Amino acid sequence: MDRILSGIQPTTDGFHLGNWLGAIRNWVGFQEKAECYYCIVDLHALTVRPPAKVLRRNVFGMAVSLLAVGIDPERSALFVQSRIPEHAELCWILDCFTQLGDLNRMTQFKDKAQQNEKNVNAGLFTYPVLQTADIVLYKATHVPVGEDQEQHLELAREIVRRFHHHYGDLFPEPKVIRSEAPRVLGLDGKTKMSKSRDNFIGVTEDPDTILRKLRSAVTDPRRLRRKDPGRPEVCNIYSLHGFFSGSEERAEIAEGCRTAGIGCVDCKKRLHANLTTVTEPIRERAEALKACPSRVWDVLEEGRRRASTTARATMAEVRERLGIGEGGS
Numbered sequence: 362m363d364r365i366l367s368g369i370q371p372t373t374d375g376f377h378l379g380n381w382l383g384a385i386r387n388w389v390g391f392q393e394k395a396e397c398y399y400c401i402v403d404l405h406a407l408t409v410r411p412p413a414k415v416l417r418r419n420v421f422g423m424a425v426s427l428l429a430v431g432i433d434p435e436r437s438a439l440f441v442q443s444r445i446p447e448h449a450e451l452c453w454i455l456d457c458f459t460q461l462g463d464l465n466r467m468t469q470f471k472d473k474a475q476q477n478e479k480n481v482n483a484g485l486f487t488y489p490v491l492q493t494a495d496i497v498l499y500k501a502t503h504v505p506v507g508e509d510q511e512q513h514l515e516l517a518r519e520i521v522r523r524f525h526h527h528y529g530d531l532f533p534e535p536k537v538i539r540s541e542a543p544r545v546l547g548l549d550g551k552t553k554m555s556k557s558r559d560n561f562i563g564v565t566e567d568p569d570t571i572l573r574k575l576r577s578a579v580t581d582p583r584r585l586r587r588k589d590p591g592r593p594e595v596c597n598i599y600s601l602h603g604f605f606s607g608s609e610e611r612a613e614i615a616e617g618c619r620t621a622g623i624g625c626v627d628c629k630k631r632l633h634a635n636l637t638t639v640t641e642p643i644r645e646r647a648e649a650l651k652a653c654p655s656r657v658w659d660v661l662e663e664g665r666r667r668a669s670t671t672a673r674a675t676m677a678e679v680r681e682r683l684g685i686g687e688g689g690s
């Protein structure tokens with residue numbers, strides 16, 4: 362059986378439709394056929410130095426969201442990275458198998474360094490090494506990630522190969538599972554949906570908030586008046602219908618849009634109805650979990666226990682190979 366590991370940063374109020382459709386929905390599906398480890402990566406989040414309270418709240422919120430969309434703690438290990446000290450230990454070790462030249466090529470590092478010139482810390486630089494540790498600590502064979510993480514996975518494989526070259530084979534070379542879902546654009550219709558651009562719909566947002574956001578969402582810019590014919594193929598609202606509306610309804614909307622038979626307001630209302638049919642049960646589950654925080658922390662503790670068993674076994678092997686830690690006669 363394959364072993365899957367993926368990580369997600371703890372962000373405020375869980376994730377948005379883009380994260381869900383692009384990645385997390387697949388995480389749920391993998392549980393059917395693989396042994397899954399899902400990690401909330403709070404150590405990675407420290408690179409931006411969030412206030413302690415904010416970080417803890419975000420970890421909790423992310424756990425709630427993951428459970429609400431169907432991550433099943435009976436089947437998967439859902440855990441918080443910092444609760445397993447082996448991540449940081451292995452990260453240091455793998456640092457010694459990572460060339461500066463390789464880290465320097467990472468486009469995400471370059472982007473982040475540029476976005477925040479005042480805080481270009483070493484954690485940001487070695488971020489992909491910690492990510493590699495996350496993966497190989499569980500000897501994961503497959504890692505589902507978005508396009509933006511493929512370079513990090515390529516580096517992870519390189520680090521694994523270098524470790525093997527010096528100390529013998531120990532880890533699977535992790536393979537990328539590419540998400541099939543197309544990129545989900547934000548409400549501006551131009552850039553990828555993201556929290557930082559504030560162009561998102563949260564998976565656990567309430568129907569009123571979602572309606573308000575849809576109202577101001579960009580449509581076909583050439584459709585200035587109700588009687589102007591529209592072009593569904595350039596309209597992001599139409600592409601969102603693709604995820605939530607049936608094919609017959611979509612065909613009808615496309616036709617109506619081209620002939621000005623349907624207005625954008627109604628088109629958005631129909632999207633809203635179909636979208637909230639999907640998101641309302643998720644939001645309700647999230648509300649129930651938020652009302653019972655100890656249950657969520659218990660789930661994470663159980664995940665920690667499971668993850669820890671694997672992590673400790675791997676670290677024992679790593680230490681043995683390297684000639685560190687206990688033993689030696």
Ligand code: TRP
Pocket residue numbers: 366367368369370402405491492493495496504505506510
């Ligand atoms: N770097 C990933 C991101 O920003 C999150 C992550 C951390 C991750 N560790 C991982 C993803 C391990 C996959 C495997 O999206």
Ligand code: SF4
Pocket residue numbers: 580581584591592593596597598599617618619623624625626628629
């Ligand atoms: Fe977009 Fe719908 Fe308006 Fe057409 S009718 S432009 S698909 S929002």
